[in-house]
Amino acid sequence: MREVAGYIPEIGEEEFEQKILKFQDLEVEIPLLTKKQMNKVIETVKKGSAETLKSLTVSEIVNIIDKVTDRLLDRSSSYRQKAEKLLPIVTGYDEEMIRLALTSYLKSFRKHELQRFLVEDLANPLMLDDFQPRVKGGFSTAVGPDLITHVWSGNVPALPLWSFISGLLVKAGNIGKVSSAEPLFAGWFARLIVEVEPRLANCFAVVWWKGGDEERENSLFEQSNLVIGYGGNQSLQSLQSRIPITTRFLPFGHKVSFGIVSNAALDSQKAWRTAHQAALDVVRYDQQGCYSPHLFYVQNGGKVSPREFARYMATELDNFRKKYPRRTLSMEESASLASWRQKEEMSLFSNLNKEVLGNSANDWTVVYEEENADFTPSPLNRAIRVIAFEKIEDILPSIKPYRSFLQTVGMATSPKELFQWAKNLGGIGVTRITALGSMTAPEAGWHHDGRFNLLDLISMVDIESSAEEDSERFAPYVD
Amino acid sequence: MNQQQEIIKDLSQFIKNNQTSEDDFNKLALRIFTYQYQNNLPYQAFCRQKGKTPRLVKNWMGIPFVPINAFKEVPLTCTDPEKAQAVFMTSGTTKGIRGKHYHSTLEIRELSMIVNFKERFMKDTEKIRMGVLFPTESELPNSSLAHYLALGVKEFGTEDSCYLLNEKGLDMEKVLSELEHAEETGEPYALLGASYSFVHLFEELEKLGKTFHLPKGSMVLDTGGYKNQSKELELNEFYQLLSTFLGVGLSDCINMYGVTELSTQFYDDGNEVVPSVKSGPNWIKTRVINPLTGEEVAKGEPGVLVHCDLANFNSVTTILTEDLGVEVDGGFLLLGRVQGAEARGCSIAVEEFINFAKGSLK
Numbered sequence: 001m002r003e004v005a006g007y008i009p010e011i012g013e014e015e016f017e018q019k020i021l022k023f024q025d026l027e028v029e030i031p032l033l034t035k036k037q038m039n040k041v042i043e044t045v046k047k048g049s050a051e052t053l054k055s056l057t058v059s060e061i062v063n064i065i066d067k068v069t070d071r072l073l074d075r076s077s078s079y080r081q082k083a084e085k086l087l088p089i090v091t092g093y094d095e096e097m098i099r100l101a102l103t104s105y106l107k108s109f110r111k112h113e114l115q116r117f118l119v120e121d122l123a124n125p126l127m128l129d130d131f132q133p134r135v136k137g138g139f140s141t142a143v144g145p146d147l148i149t150h151v152w153s154g155n156v157p158a159l160p161l162w163s164f165i166s167g168l169l170v171k172a173g174n175i176g177k178v179s180s181a182e183p184l185f186a187g188w189f190a191r192l193i194v195e196v197e198p199r200l201a202n203c204f205a206v207v208w209w210k211g212g213d214e215e216r217e218n219s220l221f222e223q224s225n226l227v228i229g230y231g232g233n234q235s236l237q238s239l240q241s242r243i244p245i246t247t248r249f250l251p252f253g254h255k256v257s258f259g260i261v262s263n264a265a266l267d268s269q270k271a272w273r274t275a276h277q278a279a280l281d282v283v284r285y286d287q288q289g290c291y292s293p294h295l296f297y298v299q300n301g302g303k304v305s306p307r308e309f310a311r312y313m314a315t316e317l318d319n320f321r322k323k324y325p326r327r328t329l330s331m332e333e334s335a336s337l338a339s340w341r342q343k344e345e346m347s348l349f350s351n352l353n354k355e356v357l358g359n360s361a362n363d364w365t366v367v368y369e370e371e372n373a374d375f376t377p378s379p380l381n382r383a384i385r386v387i388a389f390e391k392i393e394d395i396l397p398s399i400k401p402y403r404s405f406l407q408t409v410g411m412a413t414s415p416k417e418l419f420q421w422a423k424n425l426g427g428i429g430v431t432r433i434t435a436l437g438s439m440t441a442p443e444a445g446w447h448h449d450g451r452f453n454l455l456d457l458i459s460m461v462d463i464e465s466s467a468e469e470d471s472e473r474f475a476p477y478v479d
Numbered sequence: 480m481n482q483q484q485e486i487i488k489d490l491s492q493f494i495k496n497n498q499t500s501e502d503d504f505n506k507l508a509l510r511i512f513t514y515q516y517q518n519n520l521p522y523q524a525f526c527r528q529k530g531k532t533p534r535l536v537k538n539w540m541g542i543p544f545v546p547i548n549a550f551k552e553v554p555l556t557c558t559d560p561e562k563a564q565a566v567f568m569t570s571g572t573t574k575g576i577r578g579k580h581y582h583s584t585l586e587i588r589e590l591s592m593i594v595n596f597k598e599r600f601m602k603d604t605e606k607i608r609m610g611v612l613f614p615t616e617s618e619l620p621n622s623s624l625a626h627y628l629a630l631g632v633k634e635f636g637t638e639d640s641c642y643l644l645n646e647k648g649l650d651m652e653k654v655l656s657e658l659e660h661a662e663e664t665g666e667p668y669a670l671l672g673a674s675y676s677f678v679h680l681f682e683e684l685e686k687l688g689k690t691f692h693l694p695k696g697s698m699v700l701d702t703g704g705y706k707n708q709s710k711e712l713e714l715n716e717f718y719q720l721l722s723t724f725l726g727v728g729l730s731d732c733i734n735m736y737g738v739t740e741l742s743t744q745f746y747d748d749g750n751e752v753v754p755s756v757k758s759g760p761n762w763i764k765t766r767v768i769n770p771l772t773g774e775e776v777a778k779g780e781p782g783v784l785v786h787c788d789l790a791n792f793n794s795v796t797t798i799l800t801e802d803l804g805v806e807v808d809g810g811f812l813l814l815g816r817v818q819g820a821e822a823r824g825c826s827i828a829v830e831e832f833i834n835f836a837k838g839s840l841k
Contacts, residue, residue: 154824181823232831254827288824329771331803335783335817336829338770339546342799345528346549349521356528362771377832380823405827405835 003086005030005183007190009048009202011040019208021180026089028183030208035219041175041205042223046146048202049173054144058118058128061168064200066111068192073106079188083157091155091182092327093285098157101284104441105158109165113444118169120445121454128170128458137465142458144170145225151211151239153231155181156289161189163228164204166453168193174204175220183208211235214242221247226457228252250456252449255290255407256377258297258399259436260392260421265412266302266309274412275309277437279316281410282364283324284440287380290449291408291432291439294378295385297395306388307355310368314357317364317382326363326382333381334362340379341365375399392421396428403429407449410439482514483557486792487587493789494590494762497598504761504789508539511792518557522795525549540766544773544785544797550578550740555794558583567623569739580623580740583793588742591790592627593634595760599746600700600733601635604667607698609640610657612649612672612680623739624703628671636669649676651683658691658725667696670725674701674734678712681720692726699727702735714753736813740798742790745810758810763788767806770799781805781814 005028008016016031033041053061071077075084083102088095107113118125122142124132131139148167152160160176164186167174176186187206194201209216212235221227221243228250229239236251243249259281265274281293296313298306329337344356344367351369358365364382373387375398389395399406406429413421422433431450432442442448472478480488493499493507513533516523526532526543536542545555550569554560560581569578582588601607611628619625632640643654661668670677677699684690699721712720721732730749736757737744743763747755759765766775767782776782784804787797803814 156824159825230825232828233835234831252825254825254831256827256832285824288826290825290827292824292826294826331770331781331783332817335770335801335803338773338783339548339799339801339817340829342525342546343548343552346521346525346545346552348528349524349553360772377827377829379829380826402832402835405832 001026003028003082003184004187005178005206006187006208007194007204007206008033009041009044009205011037011044013037013040021183023090026086028090030178030183030187032209033207033216035215038207038216038220039223041207042147042220044202045173045175045205046223048200049171049204050146052199053168053171053173053203056171058125058169058171061171062111062114062118064193064197065109065114065165065168067196068189069106069109071192071196072189073103073110079192083185083188086184087157087182090184091157093157094324094327097284097324101440102158105161108442108444109161114165114169117445117453121452127460131461131463134462138468139463141461142170142454143461144172144458147173147175147224147226148457149220149224149227150174150176151227151229151231152176152186153179153181153235154288155179156285157182158185158189159230160186162448162453164189166457167228168204170454170457172226172457175224176204176206178206178208180208212238217242226250250451252290254405255449256294256402256405257291257408257410257439258295258375259293259410259439260413260425261296261298261309261436262411262413262417262421263299263302264414264417266299266304268303271302271304271309272312274436275312276316277412277435278410279313279320280437281439282313282317282382282384283320283326286327286382287378287384289440291434291442292380293384293408293410293439294380295375295387297387297389300388300390306386307368310355310357310366310386313384313386314364314366317366317384318359321359321363329381333379337365337379337381337383338362340383372398375402392417392424396424400428406430408432408434408439408442410434410436412436482518483583483793486511486514487584490587490762490789490792491590494587494594494760497594497761499761504764505538507789508542508787508796509533509536511789511796512536512539512542514792515557515795519555519795521549521553522555539764539787539797540775542787542797544787544799545795546799547738547740547801548578550580550794551576554579554581556581556583557793565626566621567626567739568621570622578740580794582742585626587790587792589630591743591760591762592630595744595746596631596635598760599748600631600698600735604635604696606635606637607667607669607696608657608661609636609669609671610654611640611642612644612670612676613642614644615642623737624673627737627744631671643672644676649679649683651687654680654683655687655689658693661693661697662691665694667698668693669698669700671700673703674717675703677701677717677721681724684724690724690726697725697727697731699725699732700735701732702737714750718750718753738798738800740791740794741786741788743788754812754814756807756810757813759786759788762790765804765806765811767804767811768799778806783817784811784813 018029019032021028087098127142131141150163178186190206224247226248229236230252233253298309348354353370355368367385369387409425409430516533529543531543563581564584565582567580609632613628616625616629643650718732729751732750734747735744745757745759747757764787766785768785769776770783784800784802801817804811
């Protein structure tokens with residue numbers, strides 16, 4: 001099986017070196033541009049977006065993206081079928097899990113969600129089209145960059161859409177570099193846009209090169225106004241070192257997320273559902289997302305104890321094992337998972353209150369620990385720690401040192417606790433609070449890592465009231 | 480005679496005999512397992528968690544293996560750790576915690592080393608003049624490698640054997656005089672040490688523009704990889720350089736594979752072909768497993784190495800390493816260490832987290 005990835009605008013050349021990425025019996029063919037070809041792409045995208053994208057209104061762009069999303073939500077469309085067939089092969093995740101997650105994810109890019117997305121950042125989205133009056137006087141307009149370079153990473157399917165769509169909404173030219181772990185979705189999306197609106201054919205490109213290829217990166221970064229990078233801190237650091245000072249850099253590093261369950265959610269009726277939702281968050285993408293939980297803090301004092309809750313979760317994870325089997329792990333991942341579990345088992349000797357639950361094939365592991373356990377990350381792939389706690393204040397100090405890594409907290413609490421605890425957690429660096437079961441599906445218009453999706457991309461241009469008033473004096477019809 | 484003394488007696492016999500059947504190995508392995516289950520309490524708790532007791536384990540392959548990093552967690556010993564004759568520690572520095580291997584006596588470890596070293600490295604040679612590219616035992620009292628090399632020199636080195644490091648690193652003056660002496664006299668010479676020290680040696684010799692042609696019968700033994708102490712070389716390049724700078728045939732360049740947590744070492748039969756086939760004596764056996772299921776992978780498939788070393792009678796015989804390997808005729812190939820699995824998605828990987836914690840929580 002062979003699939004062509006990426007998208008190259010019209011640069012007057014059809015011959016590209018093809019790089020083959022292999023995924024079992026699927027070969028993904030992706031163009032590897034020469035420096036000269038890359039320069040042509042840059043020039044074309046800058047020109048195309050300046051002439052076409054910037055001439056469209058933001059609501060026209062929203063309508064185009066809405067149509068593309070419609071096609072991707074339609075299970076009978078060819079792109080959707082391709083996605084359902086190939087993404088499981090490329091990423092290894094379960095087919096049904098990908099299908100459900102794709103739908104829930106794509107729903108955030110329909111017209112109404114995109115409108116919410118816009119007003120979330122810009123009280124008046126028309127600012128993206130033209131100067132709009134300001135309350136204080138004067139006028140402002142929001143101008144997107146000429147060229148945004150996106151360096152995507154990881155294997156969570158379709159993840160590049162967030163930044164790609166944000167780039168389109170601010171009318172920037174976009175060049176995205178796909179990750180070799182999921183090289184497909186961004187290219188399909190680009191081609192679908194062109195099918196829906198052929199005039200946009202030269203406004204973006206989806207390409208690939210080997211990370212750290214300095215020659216290609218340096219030249220592209222130099223010509224970009226903005227680089228959005230995803231990845232671990234080490235690779236972001238190396239990206240940053242090669243980005244000129246005149247190009248802005250928005251890094252999105254790897255994150256750690258977790259859950260908190262209040263004893264209010266632990267009566268005998270509600271606890272099962274709570275555990276079910278928590279397990280769902282673990283199973284989705286096998287915890288590989290930045291919003292996926294590494295551990296759950298569970299409060300003492302409910303009808304169901306934290307230890308029992310850990311067992312509930314074990315049962316739920318075991319049920320999901322059949323419904324949504326885990327991705328096949330590499331030898332490296334298998335070894336680190338097994339060694340993690342065995343190390344936990346070994347520590348049972350010195351920690352009598354601890355419990356390690358798991359099946360013999362290592363499909364999932366739940367480690368239960370009493371209070372005062374460290375905030376430690378999970379080796380992922382369905383390994384989760386449940387830590388009992390008394391008061392929220394008790395757990396905050398151990399989490400606080402990791403401020404720069406914190407992102408989502410899935411919570412099952414009473415309304416009063418929700419706001420109190422959210423305040424505590426926000427104070428130590430958490431940027432998103434959501435319900436258990438929703439950790440891996442951020443709402444449209446969320447603040448990714450606490451930042452703005454669109455505001456961070458644009459610059460404002462102000463016409464101060466003095467200029468406006470002064471110009472009156474020079475009007476041809478002045479009296 | 481107490482239980483431990485009896486095991487030591489039979490084990491010594493087993494090692495000296497060096498011609499034993501699978502059945503003999505099995506019997507002794509199970510006997511030691513029972514002994515360890517009874518006397519090594521953290522190990523007992525671990526076996527119980529796995530639902531494996533001496534009653535249920537029928538052969539050596541069923542003995543529960545402990546992950547090598549467990550030596551960092553708990554004292555794995557059948558005797559009082561306070562009374563250990565020696566404690567060897569790993570150089571592993573994750574969070575600054577080092578794995579500890581307690582030896583109630585060094586008798587078996589030394590016997591294992593001597594018998595095996597003679598067979599795989601010395602062969603027909605009784606004594607040879609040795610140069611050691613590693614610190615001495617008194618400089619590194621907790622290093623199993625320092626102890627190993629010191630024992631090698633004591634048992635098999637001529638009186639003129641010496642250490643070639645000083646406080647600054649390589650003692651080049653001494654190195655050069657030793658190598659020149661060997662070349663001039665024609666007396667075979669053996670250079671032993673950590674792989675990374677050899678890399679430093681290459682760099683020095685290159686600077687000086689010197690190469691040697693050591694006399695026939697000379698040998699080299701390297702071990703341990705590079706551990707970020709020097710630039711990483713491809714195996715092939717490494718042995719080519721060894722041969723170029725020292726003039727020793729590739730078949731006389733022996734690599735020893737050993738870990739602090741074991742009491743027996745593996746060797747190859749030279750490095751004309753890399754990676755070379757590693758094998759051990761008949762008191763250690765290796766399985767290549769799928770770490771998730773603990774079951775053996777098909778022969779020829781890569782997996783993680785589990786060693787069952789009877790000479791580890793005081794700690795735990797059966798250990799899950801972090802080494803990737805593949806079973807081949809006559810032994811196994813080492814494919815490298817299992818690196819921390821890298822992040823697939825955008826969630827943080829344990830390694831990155833630990834590196835951060837090391838950096839910020841000191």
